């Protein structure tokens with residue numbers, strides 16, 4: 001079975017109309033997907049992948065992917081599977097394209113979409129959901145599909161293999177026993193910054209009724225309003241449920257320290273992205289100034305080398321891996337392995353378009369063959385789930401294990417037809 005073409009589409013959903021996704025710095029998000037389809041000479045099998053953006057610039061990711069096609073067109077799926085690390089290196093270290101990164105920004109988001117589609121294709125070829133395909137791989141075969149460049153000072157391939165092999169000892173004899181796993185989730189969807197108090201209260205009550213125990217709200221534009229919202233939601237959820245806040249990078253280091261000191265009486269489980277997402281030293285300064293608080297970050301950490309530094313420097317307490325910011329499984333699993341070695345809990349970033357569908361696989365890979373930390377939690381926000389053929393399913397406040405072959409982000413044809421930014425009925 002060979003690759004015959006790669007098609008990209010610029011899909012944009014008009015979520016800004018409802019204030020969905022609004023936070024301190026992103027005030028008018030139109031949740032979007034750079035949507036990749038890898039066509040094969042067998043019509044029944046295609047690879048689907050995406051990266052998530054919030055509107056303008058989504059076309060730039062689509063355009064970048066045009067430069068990657070030559071590395072897979074004409075190749076057999078099994079050859080791509082065997083050489084996926086080599087192809088990953090050729091694309092992320094391309095001698096001309098790397099000037100646009102390297103391994104960050106638009107080209108890296110595009111690489112995420114492209115490799116997400118390749119992994120989807122491989123898993124469909126073997127008729128397995130991605131999490132199961134990865135767990136079933138021989139450890140050394142898996143390690144050789146991953147990129148360890150520039151992180152081997154933090155974790156060697158041998159250490160990585162040992163972590164996986166030790167975890168695999170705990171797997172049940174029949175792996176099908178894992179199919180009924182429910183992975184715990186928290187919701188962000190009740191507390192977007194643009195929501196009124198009334199809307200937030202109604203949503204929080206509804207989530208409580210459905211068994212949710214972890215809530216995150218957006219803060220950061222006005223500390224007086226932040227205090228008011230924290231007080232309100234803490235009263236609604238009681239002391240037994242958990243509250244997290246996310247200020248989406250808006251404060252400088254000193255403002256972060258001052259504002260966190262004003263909020264900590266609300267028993268906040270973590271403060272997400274208080275300051276610039278590249279400021280490894282700044283995060284550490286905040287932690288040093290208020291040692292009793294926990295910081296979370298990761299959705300804008302743009303590659304594995306940055307994650308290495310954040311984790312080794314103890315600048316974060318919760319690692320929020322993003323399935324579409326760094327370049328797919330080749331780079332995500334090495335970060336999960338570093339987190340495991342340094343005993344840092346991983347709470348993947350989700351919401352957006354397709355992120356919940358992706359992270360449900362990453363949670364299970366991490367839980368079953370990687371993490372040495374016992375804490376389990378993942379973000380969930382159901383934005384745009386209605387557009388997916390097989391959306392992530394939530395039951396009792398947790399993710400239901402996906403069993404369909406692939407990596408789960410096929411968008412309905414009707415949604416593509418309507419929301420394609422170039423030709424869709426909605427935009428034209």
Ligand SMILES: [Mg+2]
Nearest residue numbers: 246272273299
């Ligand atoms: Mg966030």
